[in-house]
Amino acid sequence: MFVLVNLKAYPCDPVEVATAAADVADDSGVRVAVAPQAAHIDAVSETGVETWAQHVSPNEHGSHTGSTLAEAVADAGAEGTLLNHSENRLKLADIDASLDAAERADLETIVCANNPAQIGAAAALGPDAVAVEPPELIGTGTPVSSADPDIVTAAVDAAARVDGDVDVLCGAGISTGDDLVAASDLGSTGVLLASGVAKADDPRAALEDLVEPLR
Numbered sequence: 001m002f003v004l005v006n007l008k009a010y011p012c013d014p015v016e017v018a019t020a021a022a023d024v025a026d027d028s029g030v031r032v033a034v035a036p037q038a039a040h041i042d043a044v045s046e047t048g049v050e051t052w053a054q055h056v057s058p059n060e061h062g063s064h065t066g067s068t069l070a071e072a073v074a075d076a077g078a079e080g081t082l083l084n085h086s087e088n089r090l091k092l093a094d095i096d097a098s099l100d101a102a103e104r105a106d107l108e109t110i111v112c113a114n115n116p117a118q119i120g121a122a123a124a125l126g127p128d129a130v131a132v133e134p135p136e137l138i139g140t141g142t143p144v145s146s147a148d149p150d151i152v153t154a155a156v157d158a159a160a161r162v163d164g165d166v167d168v169l170c171g172a173g174i175s176t177g178d179d180l181v182a183a184s185d186l187g188s189t190g191v192l193l194a195s196g197v198a199k200a201d202d203p204r205a206a207l208e209d210l211v212e213p214l215r
């Protein structure tokens, strides 16, 4: 299972979380990555943790003020990028162009989607993975794997119908090892989570609890 911790714009210490995530990944052998704010990618990748961008813009080098250039996040140490997060939705054409940008910069890609129909459309664009995250469960602490298991299995089916090589993650409300096991049992190959770690009093303990069943 792949555990990707999205720090969003939460007021946590990204280096503290990243250091804990790097240690937990080393100790457990579980693939754990952290997606900080773009401005923190350099510092986070310095900890040795697998580092992801939260977004890259669809544009190339050029006159694009305010963009998040794929090449720049890769230079800063990112190995992959989320696209089309529910909190940063893109037009279909922009997802496609951002995937091209990520490919140019050699970044791995996960396209987020709200439901299985969108998962099918996202998978058709050829990312490495897709992630289903029902927006109404994001940040609630109620795990998608128990609150809406059918959406996960339907997302896995939808992606498989389009492209069997596209991995499917799930996210929203995931915070414990039990949630991770439930997500795996539903056919997902990873989880995308945020508040369970970024807002935890002890992010290291939260990460250790998450990977415990996989040790």
Ligand SMILES: O=C(CO)COP(=O)(O)O
Binding pocket: 006, 085, 133, 137, 138, 139, 140, 141, 171, 172, 173, 174, 192, 193, 194, 195, 196
């Ligand atoms: O949006 C999410 C991860 O990208 C999920 O957020 P929570 O883990 O806070 O529900």
